[in-house]
Amino acid sequence: LEQQQFGYKSDTVFYFKTPKVTLFQPKLNVYRDKLVVDDPSIKLLYSRMLRDLPIELTINDMILENGTINYSEKVNADQPAGEILFTELNAQLKNVSNTYASTDKTQIRIQANFMETTPLKVEWDFDVNDTSDTFIFKADLGKMPAERMNLFTQPNLKVQLEGEVLQTYFTLQGNPNQSRIDFKLKYDNFEVKVLDKKGQKINKFLSSIANLFIKKDSETSEDDFREAYAEVERDKTKSVFNFLWLNVKAGLLDAMTGG
Numbered sequence: 435l436e437q438q439q440f441g442y443k444s445d446t447v448f449y450f451k452t453p454k455v456t457l458f459q460p461k462l463n464v465y466r467d468k469l470v471v472d473d474p475s476i477k478l479l480y481s482r483m484l485r486d487l488p489i490e491l492t493i494n495d496m497i498l499e500n501g502t503i504n505y506s507e508k509v510n511a512d513q514p515a516g517e518i519l520f521t522e523l524n525a526q527l528k529n530v531s532n533t534y535a536s537t538d539k540t541q542i543r544i545q546a547n548f549m550e551t552t553p554l555k556v557e558w559d560f561d562v563n564d565t566s567d568t569f570i571f572k573a574d575l576g577k578m579p580a581e582r583m584n585l586f587t588q589p590n591l592k593v594q595l596e597g598e599v600l601q602t603y604f605t606l607q608g609n610p611n612q613s614r615i616d617f618k619l620k621y622d623n624f625e626v627k628v629l630d631k632k633g634q635k636i637n638k639f640l641s642s643i644a645n646l647f648i649k650k651d652s653e654t655s656e657d658d659f660r661e662a663y664a665e666v667e668r669d670k671t672k673s674v675f676n677f678l679w680l681n682v683k684a685g686l687l688d689a690m691t692g693g
Contacts, residue, residue: 617685
């Protein structure tokens with residue numbers, strides 16, 4: 435923490451200020467047991483959470499250096515938890531605050547490796563003073579063997595993926611209720627293998643039906659990218675990251691099946 439200041443404004447409201455916070459090699463391990471009933475309370479977006487803080491918070495810059503996120507989610511009792519990994523995560527968050535002028539937005543810029551090998555860039559902007567809580571989330575995901583996602587899809591969805599995702603871009607514009615995603619995907623030799631109920635053997639019948647609907651590659655489209663547009667309703671009892679996943683899933687399905 436650099437040059438931090440804190441105290442009480444007019445003897446009533448606590449305030450905290452700092453021009454810069456740096457987190458060195460932060461590690462976050464999250465384990466979700468989806469066999470336990472979810473908390474049904476309404477989950478707020480980050481702009482609303484900052485705006486509603488009972489204190490005045492002013493952080494001009496927050497830096498994350500070489501962070502790691504390991505998210506594990508257990509869906510099936512007879513399977514291990516599926517995993518999603520982010521490594522070598524570096525981020526800069528500007529205006530993490532509920533005291534700045536309306537012209538100064540909160541900006542989040544992230545670079546990381548997704549599933550250890552695939553470069554990921556994220557731009558995320560919102561305005562704490564905007565009571566409609568609109569936001570823009572942009573992502574650029576590089577080359578990734580589809581098999582890397584099997585760490586998550588095999589135990590949780592009982593699905594194996596094959597092929598290669600060459601490049602993914604998307605822009606998500608949303609608010610607390612709904613969103614629209616513009617999605618571009620370039621991939622090659624993609625195939626889905628649906629597993630049996632125990633998640634051990636391939637169900638050839640269901641796999642063949644699934645692959646009837648999925649375009650094997652993106653080369654038949656202009657510039658070798660398949661484009662998709664989707665609108666998504668938010669489940670307010672789930673987090674902003676669930677909202678993000680619903681958008682990505684809708685974009686993927688629309689791009690790979692051709693609508």
